[in-house]
Amino acid sequence: MAPHDVRAEPDQSEPVAHYRQMLLIRRFEERAARAYTEAKIGGYCHLNLGEEATVVGLMGALRPTDYLFTNYREHGYALARGIDPGRVLAELYGRSDGVSKGWGGSMHLFDASARLLGGYGIVGGQLPLATGAALAIAYRGGNEVVMCQMGDGTTNIGAFHESLNLAALWRLPIVYVVINNQLGMGTSVEQSSAEPELSKRAASYRMHGERVDGNDVQAVREAADRAVAAAREGRPTLLETVSTRLRGHSVVDPASYRSKDEIAAIRAADPLLALADRLLSDGVMTVEDQDRLEESVTAEVAAAVSFADASPAPDVKTLFDYNYATPVPNDLKRLPAQPLFGAVGA
Amino acid sequence: MTVMTYRQAIHDTLRAEMLRDDRVFLIGEEIGIFEGSYKITAGLLSEFGELRVRDTPISEEGFTGAAIGAAMLGLRPVVELMTINFSLLALDQIVNHAAKIHGMFGGQSSVPMVIRTPGGGGQQLGATHSQNVELYYAFVPGLKVVAPSSPADAKTLLLAAIRDDDPVLFLENLALYNTKGDVPDDDVPAEIGRAAVTRSGTDITLIGYSRMAAVGLEVAEKLAADGIDAEVVDLRSLRPLDRETLVQSVRKTHAAVVLEDDWLTYGIGAEIAATISDGAFDQLDAPVRRVAMAEVPLPYAKSLETAALPSPDDVETAIRQTLAAVGRVH
Numbered sequence: 086m087a088p089h090d091v092r093a094e095p096d097q098s099e100p101v102a103h104y105r106q107m108l109l110i111r112r113f114e115e116r117a118a119r120a121y122t123e124a125k126i127g128g129y130c131h132l133n134l135g136e137e138a139t140v141v142g143l144m145g146a147l148r149p150t151d152y153l154f155t156n157y158r159e160h161g162y163a164l165a166r167g168i169d170p171g172r173v174l175a176e177l178y179g180r181s182d183g184v185s186k187g188w189g190g191s192m193h194l195f196d197a198s199a200r201l202l203g204g205y206g207i208v209g210g211q212l213p214l215a216t217g218a219a220l221a222i223a224y225r226g227g228n229e230v231v232m233c234q235m236g237d238g239t240t241n242i243g244a245f246h247e248s249l250n251l252a253a254l255w256r257l258p259i260v261y262v263v264i265n266n267q268l269g270m271g272t273s274v275e276q277s278s279a280e281p282e283l284s285k286r287a288a289s290y291r292m293h294g295e296r297v298d299g300n301d302v303q304a305v306r307e308a309a310d311r312a313v314a315a316a317r318e319g320r321p322t323l324l325e326t327v328s329t330r331l332r333g334h335s336v337v338d339p340a341s342y343r344s345k346d347e348i349a350a351i352r353a354a355d356p357l358l359a360l361a362d363r364l365l366s367d368g369v370m371t372v373e374d375q376d377r378l379e380e381s382v383t384a385e386v387a388a389a390v391s392f393a394d395a396s397p398a399p400d401v402k403t404l405f406d407y408n409y410a411t412p413v414p415n416d417l418k419r420l421p422a423q424p425l426f427g428a429v430g431a
Numbered sequence: 432m433t434v435m436t437y438r439q440a441i442h443d444t445l446r447a448e449m450l451r452d453d454r455v456f457l458i459g460e461e462i463g464i465f466e467g468s469y470k471i472t473a474g475l476l477s478e479f480g481e482l483r484v485r486d487t488p489i490s491e492e493g494f495t496g497a498a499i500g501a502a503m504l505g506l507r508p509v510v511e512l513m514t515i516n517f518s519l520l521a522l523d524q525i526v527n528h529a530a531k532i533h534g535m536f537g538g539q540s541s542v543p544m545v546i547r548t549p550g551g552g553g554q555q556l557g558a559t560h561s562q563n564v565e566l567y568y569a570f571v572p573g574l575k576v577v578a579p580s581s582p583a584d585a586k587t588l589l590l591a592a593i594r595d596d597d598p599v600l601f602l603e604n605l606a607l608y609n610t611k612g613d614v615p616d617d618d619v620p621a622e623i624g625r626a627a628v629t630r631s632g633t634d635i636t637l638i639g640y641s642r643m644a645a646v647g648l649e650v651a652e653k654l655a656a657d658g659i660d661a662e663v664v665d666l667r668s669l670r671p672l673d674r675e676t677l678v679q680s681v682r683k684t685h686a687a688v689v690l691e692d693d694w695l696t697y698g699i700g701a702e703i704a705a706t707i708s709d710g711a712f713d714q715l716d717a718p719v720r721r722v723a724m725a726e727v728p729l730p731y732a733k734s735l736e737t738a739a740l741p742s743p744d745d746v747e748t749a750i751r752q753t754l755a756a757v758g759r760v761h
Contacts, residue, residue, distance in 0.1 A: 152504075186537030195536035202503060203536060207527050213496020214528060220497050221504035224456065224482060244523075247493025254488070407534040408572065410541035410596035413624035415671040425674065425709040 100360075100369050103145070103302045105378050107137035107357050110161040112386045113170055117160065117177060117191075120390075121336040126177045129206075130191045133161030135331035138356035139264060140165050142305025143326075146313045147232060152200045152222075154215035155234040157192035158264075159204040162234065166199045170385060171392030180396035187399040188407065209244035211235065212261070216248040219257035223319070230316040231259045232309075238269035240283050249323065253290040256319035260312040263323065264299065266330040271342045284325035292321055299328030300356040329354055432613040440582040440614050441471050441547070441603065444589045445509065447618065449479055452507065455593060456483040458498050459511030460491075468513050469549060469608055495521035495546065499529045499598070502544040507593060512548035515602070516562050529598035530573030543596045545589070549603035551642060551692065552740050558728035561736075563641075563693040568600045569669035575623050576669040578602040580644035582612040584621065584667060591620035599623070602669075604642045626673035628680060632662035634759065635750055636680040638703055639690035640666040643722075643741065647690050650746045661750065669699060677703065678710030685716040686757065688749045692741060695723035716757040722749045 097105065114132040121130045133140055136158075144165035147153065155162050163173045168184060176183025177191050184196045192206040202218065205211040215233035222229050239245055240263060252259050263283050267274055274281045287294025293315065297308040305326055312322035329351050333340035343351075364370035405418040419425070435443070448455050461468055463476035463486040476484040487494040491512060498508035512518045518525065529542050552561035569576045575597050579585040585603075592599035629644065630651050637647035644665035651661035662684055664677050681687045687707055689700040704719040725739040 154500075183537075185535070185539070188537040189535055193535050195539050197539050202540065203532070205528070207523060210496070210523060210528055213493050213524055214500035214503065216493065217497030217500025217502075217508075218504050219500075221501040221506050224501070224506060244492050244496065247488075247490035248496070250488060251490065251493050251497060407538040409575070410533050410538075410543070413575065413595075413668075413671055414622060415624040415668075415673045415675065417671060425706065426678070 098369060100364055103141050104360055104364060106141045106165050107360065108378060108382045109385060110137045110140060110164055111357050112382050113164060114160060116386050116390065118336050127179060128190050130336040131158040132332060133158060135329050136264060136266060137161060138302040139299035139305050139326045139328050142302045143262060143309045145306050146309035150229050152202055152218050152229060152231045154202050154211040155204045156211060156236055157204055157206045159194055163194045163201055166201050168196050168199050170389035174389045174393040175396045178393045180393060181399045182396035209239045209242035212244045212248035215259060216252050216257060219252065219259035220255065222258050228317055230313050232262060233259060234262045234264060237263055237265040237274050237283060238277060240286060241277055249290045249292060252321040253292045257321055258316045258319060259321045260316050261323045263325045265325050265327045268330060270334040284323055287323035292323055294323045296325040296327065299326030300354055300359060302360060433616055434611055435582055435614050437582045437585050437610050438471060438608040440585040441589060442473065444586045446475060448593045449483060454505065454507045455509060456485065456506065457509050457511065458485040458487060458494055460487055460489055460513055462486060462511050467511065491517050491520035492524055496524035496528060498544050499524060499542055502542045503532065503540050507543050509545045509547060509593060512546060514560060515548045515550040515564055516560050518548055525568065526571050530571045534573055541596045542598045545592045545599050545601050547601045547603060549605050551605040552729050554605055555731055555733060555736060557731045561729040565602050565669060566693060566699050569699060574670055575599040576602065577623055577667060578641040578669060580641050580665050582614045586614050587621035588667065590618055591623050594620055595623060602641055606642050607645065624668050624671040624673060626667055626676040627665045628662060629665045630663040632660040634660045634684060635686040635688065635754060636662045636664060636684045637688050637690060638664045638677055640669060643690035643692050646743055646746060650743050654750065674706045674710060678707060681707050681711040682714045685714055686753050688720045688722060688753055690741065690746055691723045693724055694726050695721055696726060698723060717753050720749045720753045722746050
């Protein structure tokens with residue numbers, strides 16, 4: 086698809102650029118939710134709705150050469166990392182032009198050139214991997230940084246403890262970010278964590294821990310800048326951002342465990358609306374600017390939908406293309422009904 | 432050729448590969464200052480330093496996963512898991528991550544790493560330290576699993592594993608560490624995915640890997656004196672499995688005994704037997720026989736441990752009974 090035309094948009098100071106990225110994530114995720122109900126997206130689909138300020142603040146702190154590992158709630162990160170929304174949506178659709186060629190789906194976005202080294206579906210699974218990527222950087226004496234995103238529920242799994250301990254012991258260039266949206270699926274942080282101020286856990290590893298308002302894009306950006314700068318000097322950080330998931334755990338979750346009062350409070354704390362109000366009242370953005378951004382983002386998402394719709398399903402002939410990176414003899418490539426020795430060549 | 436132990440062959444190969452390629456590094460518990468629980472890494476910390484011989488805390492999931500992440504960035508880590516029993520703590524990282532990363536992301540990343548780990552009972556280490564759970568890994572697409580039975584294979588399969596771009600589980604065996612044999616002096620890797628016929632014969636095929644391939648060879652040599660000419664197939668690679676070689680052997684001998692150092696039910700021997708059924712059903716004179724461990728957590732007491740583990744005598748009994756059942760009595 087053609088890159089969107091930025092000339093039609095207002096001059097983008099950093100706050101306005103942040104707003105645009107947040108708006109893109111918002112509209113993309115809303116469109117993904119719709120596509121899910123249209124059965125264009127299968128499996129699971131977890132949205133970043135309500136986490137836009139966090140995502141954009143974090144991603145702004147990274148250089149293009151830095152690495153990112155995330156969990157399964159990662160569409161927004163891919164977009165903020167600059168990956169074409171059409172290729173992200175095509176992956177959600179399971180098409181051959183998707184970022185993972187249709188092999189990953191919503192939970193497993195990967196783009197080597199954007200150094201997004203995977204969305205991972207097993208809670209905590211990405212932490213040891215990200216720690217190892219940071220180890221590789223240290224091994225080579227590089228100055229890149231790894232950012233490792235996770236949800237609040239992840240802080241109770243063994244891989245969290247093991248990874249933070251290794252990173253602190255080995256002084257690795259890594260920032261661990263806990264997206265505290267206050268809920269696991271339906272279980273609250275208070276119900277699952279004896280110390281609900283999750284950043285305090287950093288003290289167990291003599292690591293710097295910090296908690297920041299995840300609805301404030303500038304505050305997230307500044308905290309992430311500090312953490313990334315420290316990581317570049319071999320000092321890992323545990324950064325906790327507190328925000329609110331605007332919808333259920335995944336697209337199919339109606340979030341019936343939330344009260345009406347809670348839902349009203351959540352809407353009031355919407356980071357996108359709050360930022361728009363602030364930019365307008367500070368005179369940084371005009372209503373006309375806002376309208377033009379809305380128009381341009383809407384067009385970008387529409388183009389992504391057209392691109393994903395037009396992308397072909399992966400050819401069944403490619404089913405065994407990624408069995409191994411180094412091909413070896415006797416690699417079994419058979420379809421369910423094929424006899425063993427028809428396939429092996431007896 | 433140089434005669435050396437299985438332990439020495441692994442040590443020397445690790446050292447040679449570290450000298451050849453500075454992306455190769457070792458990571459694991461007690462491998463540096465302590466020089467390894469089984470002394471495979473003796474002397475390597477002092478020669479290569481802490482960057483390349485990295486001692487870890489007791490965090491199998493953490494450091495195995497870290498090796499995967501480092502491999503994704505192009506390093507070639509060789510993990511030592513003290514025994515395969517402890518690999519279960521790293522199961523999620525091996526099965527859900529190392530095995531999946533190449534395919535799940537459409538071939539954009541690979542995981543060029545080796546996990547070295549010994550299995551094996553018979554050392555009175557009790558139920559949790561004597562298992563052979565390589566089956567769990569041989570089951571999983573995306574992994575490669577190799578299991579040398581001799582010092583020569585220990586060298587050539589380790590060379591292949593380190594130079595391969597996929598995650599390879601390199602299965603060692605406590606009972607083999609002190610065994611000796613000829614080891615080639617050149618550095619030509621074996622081919623992962625190929626079995627070897629280690630003894631050619633005409634009467635019956637013995638199929639095994641790791642310690643049981645060595646036991647099979649020993650029993651075959653002994654039975655030759657009695658006029659039983661057994662062929663021995665050493666699988667060497669559990670994934671991919673060289674079905675062609677073992678089926679061809681059975682089509683020649685018309686009888687097979689599968690040897691495994693593990694429980695019988697759902698085991699690797701079951702896969703071998705099913706493969707023979709698929710590929711040589713019309714050529715079999717007798718049902719495929721399996722020699723396998725008794726289905727108990729391995730006991731500590733020597734008398735019970737010995738009874739539970741397959742022995743050379745057990746192998747001989749199974750061979751004689753199989754041949755007798757089809758009237759080829761010796």
